[in-house]
Amino acid sequence: MSPLRLLGRWTGFSGQDSVKEEEFNPRVHLNYVPPQKKITMQDLLLNQRSTASPIAGTTPFPLLSPKGVRAYRKALFQQDVLDKCASSPFPGTLVLRDAVKLSKFIRDFWTHPETMRIVSEASGVPLEVVMPTEIGHTNIQVEGTTIPEMTRNLRVEPLVEKVELSPEDRAYDPLTDKSSIIPWHYDSYPYVCVLMLSETHGMVGGETYIRKGDGEAQKVEGPQIGYAVMLQGGEVEHLAARAKGVKERISTITSYRSKRPNVYDSSYITNVRPYADLDSLYPEWAQYRLRKLRDETTHYLNKVEKGSGSAFQREELESIINQQIDYLQRTARQMVPPKYQEQIQEKYGKAAYYDAFRIWETVQSLPEFERLASSTDQNRRWMPESVYWMDLQQSIERIRMGKPPDSTSRNHPWPNSRKYYMGDELLGQGLNEVFLDWLESSGLWDLYCKR
Secondary structure: OOHHHHHHHHHOOOOOOOOOOOOOOHHHHEOOOOOOOEEEOOOOOOOOOOOOOOEEEEOOEEOEOHHHHHHHHHHHOOHHHHHHHEEEEEOOEEEEOOHHHOOHHHHHHHHOHHHHHHHHHHHOOOEEEOOHHHOOEEEEEEOOOOHHHHHHOOOOOOOOOEOOOOHHHHOOOOOOOOOOOEEEEOOOOOEEEEEEOOOOOOOEOOOEEEEOOOOOEEEEOOOOOOEEEEEOOOOOOEEEOOOEOEOEEEEEEEEEEEOOOOOOOOOOOOOOOOOOOHHHHHHHHHHHHHHHHHHHHHHHHHHHHHOOOOOOOHHHHHHHHHHHHHHHHHHHHOOOOHHHHHHHHHHHHHHHHHOHHHHHHHHOOOOOHHHHHHHHHHHOOOOOOOOHHHHHHHHHHHHHOOOOOOOOOOOOOOOOOOOOOHHHHHHHOOOHHHHHHHHHHHOHHHHHHHO
16 A cells, blocks of 8 residues: 555545546636736747747636636545655655546546637637646645655645745745746746646745846736636746745646647757656657647648649748758657666756756856867767767857757857857757766866866
């Protein structure tokens, strides 16, 4: 018997049988009211890329009814979901991932045509879920230091008990405090819907801040219980403030991409690899990327067939082919071998993985930086037969031609004030674990640790 089941006996926590989920019914569980405001890229003084929606995000809007909130919490707190989907990156935080594969309610809610219509309408573009593993990723702030302790404090009925705020809590400023849940970043996927499943009255923090084109931060109020916000997180840099003053904070997130053809799909899985089951993630990733490729090819073929007899557009076809080649290469590069990923994570830890950009910035200030980085790249002392060397040469050639190097990760723009190194290439591709491996081979990791 699992520790969580034993825990249920000791505390009276509802087990799987007594927290049986309901059947999703949009007439009962939805309570949609359109957002009062849609924040545009223009509002934020940001340039809109041709492949992006003009809508950067929305203010919070009602999505689930009170019955819908409780039904969703019931589905989350099934014992099977807690046993198989719970992990804890650090004390006080519980993550439930892949619950959609065990809960019919969660799957039916997020994939129902009415829900899909709502999120598409709010975003100003027809959307589809990226892949099953990105449905209903749930983050829980709750008291406790271990998974059983945190699980013991979960109830189907939302907690209303408050935590007394200290003067420091009331003065909390996520823009200067380093304790934000997630610092400034771009999302791994183009669009996200964030749904709140907890009471927020009396809560301090919990908002999202968006970086405007002039460098200023614009606050978007966090959603109330049953409310959601849409964000084009792959296009706008944003920060998630930590919530204070409440016993629990449960938010659930689903990621999307545009259904429109000829729209660039900026998705990558750098942020997901360290905690995902790669044996499950990679097949889903490959299938969704291949479906995108199929849809693009079919769209172009239909266009050509309908226009039969017109002049053949060789340049257009060549451009489409090159785009798909690049798309397939990015797809393959993101699937870092599981054993290699595991070895790197054990050696350097998750903290170094997620801190790779700051580590790179720090390393560049070391006296030996240019000599060691140049020597490693020129002599190919690291992985001499790797395909990454070909990627590096292609990027260097783009720079020579006056074009910026391609970058999967918007989090790592090349400064264009020095030589372009393999470290830039690997971080630009979102290959943080491979970057750490290269960094050690160059001797820069040891210098970083000894600085």
